[in-house]
Amino acid sequence: MKADFGVRCSGAEPVIYELSKPGRMATTLPEPDVPPAELPPQALLRDGLDLPEVSELDLMRHYVRLSQLNWAIDIGFYPLGSCTMKYNPKVNEAAARLPGFAGTHPYQDVHTVQGNLLLMYELQEMLKEIAGFAGVSLQPSAGAHGELTGVLIMRAYHVARGETQRTRIIVPDSAHGTNPATTSMAGLEVVEVPSDERGNVDLAALEAVCGDTVCGLMLTNPNTLGLFEEQLPQVIDLIHGCGGLVYGDGANFNALLGIARPGDLGFDVMHFNLHKTFSTPHGGGGPGAGPVGVAEHLVPFLPGPIVELCECAEGECDCGCGHDDEMDEDAVCFHLVMPPKSIGRVKSFYGNFGVLVRAYTYIRMLGAAGLREVAEMAVLNANYLKSQLAGVLPVSHGRTHMHEFVAKGIIEGAPDVHALDIAKRLIDYGFHPPTNYFPLIVPEALMIEPTETESKEVLDAFAQALRSIRDEALTDPEILHEAPHTAPVGRLDEVRAARQQVLRWQGE
């Protein structure tokens, strides 16, 4: 089974500006139904505007053809480690497009958007329950945005207690690059700690950097090696013991749904990636959503607004919704509130609402048992696939893995073959390559996350492809070096891109 992009789209698609012809337009606009007003002075107006001019059919064909140059979950296996490329259910899309949700303005009076607030409130409650936290803010737009939010919350907590000297954030060397980058954005200092030979945080090294200048630890668990931290209680005790807080990077939370609650494990704060764990589409690079959950002591610092149940049903509030008059026992009313010591707003309005609707839909479809099944099958799939690669590629850290594992793109007898070659050759076999060259601490890393929505047949076919590639590496390594052979383009010259910097269309 080999992919052949060529049959779907022959050759490159011109840049849309190349399709442009003056006088064409792909949409219609109404004639004004009001008398025209005098325009502002000419000095304030623009002269020209270099947008493409295309017909509606040109436009549709252009984007359909471009789409055919893409790999996607709906085409085939996409085992991109740490990205949780699971199936994106179609009911989620229908839910987010319901006109009653999609057609509401963020500044409408809260009494006119109670359906939205009910959904957000219930999502807050469900995420609290799933992860064991006391409070959730749905504001952040993505994982990295949630990280920034979480680190600012930790900082604000210490500042509020007068411990302004706590400026250091401990980050394991297996961490995503976002962790140290986030730390710097928050105006804090990164302290890196190594991993031990079993892939855990090195406890002695951790203990050595603990002290009263520690703001907190950022810990991805399971970590980017796909391993659950074996000494997690000791790690968390060390940090709490020196007065620090523990941040959980929720990128890998898919492995823990119904298995363990980070709040129970001792984490103080964690972000969720709704576009990973909760099946909302990745969109080619967003929009995602990165809500943040916190333990009790951090609830006052959450970014707002968050949704709260109003007490008007008990006659405690004069919000004007009318429920207090009606004394309807089932009446509920939701408000948007800013927590008392909030770090502030992290974006405008209330989070990526359309993404929240999708995640809510997913959780309601699955229920508690369904969520646990997600984690169980994600972990079974990863361990099964790993078992099928025995003797094909070495795997880092011979422990039970969680939702993903890191193989090494090292083939004995083919020293010139690298992880990159294996990754590119997988494209010819009809698979998206794993994440490669990450985590940085594993040489020739191929980080493989199958997710729970893939079948045994797909995993078997993927393992078979890697076996074939291993054989090719020994007999015909050039076919790997020159891969991919069936993609719309071959390997691209990244050095040239960085040197010449053609970053926009500048004409023929």
Add this chain to the structure above:
Amino acid sequence: MSYVPHTDADRADMLAAVGVERVEDLFHDVPAACRFPELVLPEPLSEMELMAELQAMSEENLDTGHFSCFLGAGSYNHYVPRIVDQIISRSEFYTAYTPYQPEISQGTLQSIFEYQSMICALTGMEVANASHYDGATATAEAVVMALNASRGKRKKVVLSPWLHPEYRQVVRTYTQGMGLEIVGDEVGDGAPGLDAVAALVDKNTACLIVQNPNFLGQIQDLSGLADQVHAAGALLGVVVEPVSLGLLKPPGELGADIVVGEGQGLGNGLNFGGPYLGFFACRQKDVRKMAGRLVGETVDTEGRPGFVLTLSTREQHIRRERATSNICTNQALCALAMAAHMAALGPTGLRRMAELCYHKAHYAAQEVGALEDYQVLDDAPFFQEFVVRCPAPVADINRYLLEEWGILGGYDLGRDYAHLQNHMLICVTEVISREEIDVLVEALEEAGREVAA
């Protein structure tokens, strides 16, 4: 239903291959006391039941499809051609991720390149990135970029008081650990000109951020401002609304160093505030200080043109704690929607769309201004929003409009500006008909009598 395909036989075979008896055995590293909690969640529903429930929940809202809405203030109700949703609903776009493997991501990469090109054209700038979370976070990243441009030596930031209040809040949130002096709010009581704001720029200032049209909808004359800011060694950032740029002179022609904005108005619906997208553009010379993903053109091994993510040595996955930002996932699909809408309109369509908004808003301002109890602030030209002084608190007027007339009234400026109590910001875009405007005017007149009395 958890979308898993595993049959009982599959599970048994796979567990045997892994060498464990039960799936629970895979979780022995999880502390026993915390393992397998009983989650209390609503019982799962079938798709049919859930859609019915969601439909009912969505109908608890009053939506703009059923009620005339005169709200803007950073989120705009424009007509999005149907083709845009068809394009972004292609599985190949929305179920792909970040184009880490360029050979099989040319669709996403080229569409971002085209988006970058159109943002540059729209803003008059030289480089644009692949997008930010929204206009507010793009503004915050613009401030961070300006701070980095001064290598951390300049610690003061001037924000126009007529910059969207939530954008100002987000800038403060983002920079709270940086020890900055953020000024500008204090000049907000006077006329919303730029002189008093520009006067705050000094040798310690990293940047001045202004918005055009400003939060009150007014078109500001930015000529000369860049020279003034540059004379102090600071950068000028301008926050713009993209539909207005179908008509107005782009900030790139006025010397701006960074241009950002909320892109929602093109291609993206209201969606109760998100997902939207922030666009971000700067000068070529500053490209290495820019945050976010960038797509560049190159060639493959056979010389065929293609696109890749480039200049990634600025980014977190390479540069880690020295990165320009931590951003990775952005709002790619929203950017695709914006690009598709821009391409559908072309220069002529965008100009006509902008003029429709302009003419309708001016008709509304003229009619509202003719009411005895209302006064339209007319000290500056405006685009699609204008300020009206009402004879009663805006919240009271709006309650009357909704209950008696089924109208969602304008934005209450008293929420943000103490001296603008009883002032409403009314937005009129092309989706509002003349008849709806006439009804609004009649309703306002009645509300003025009934509420103020």
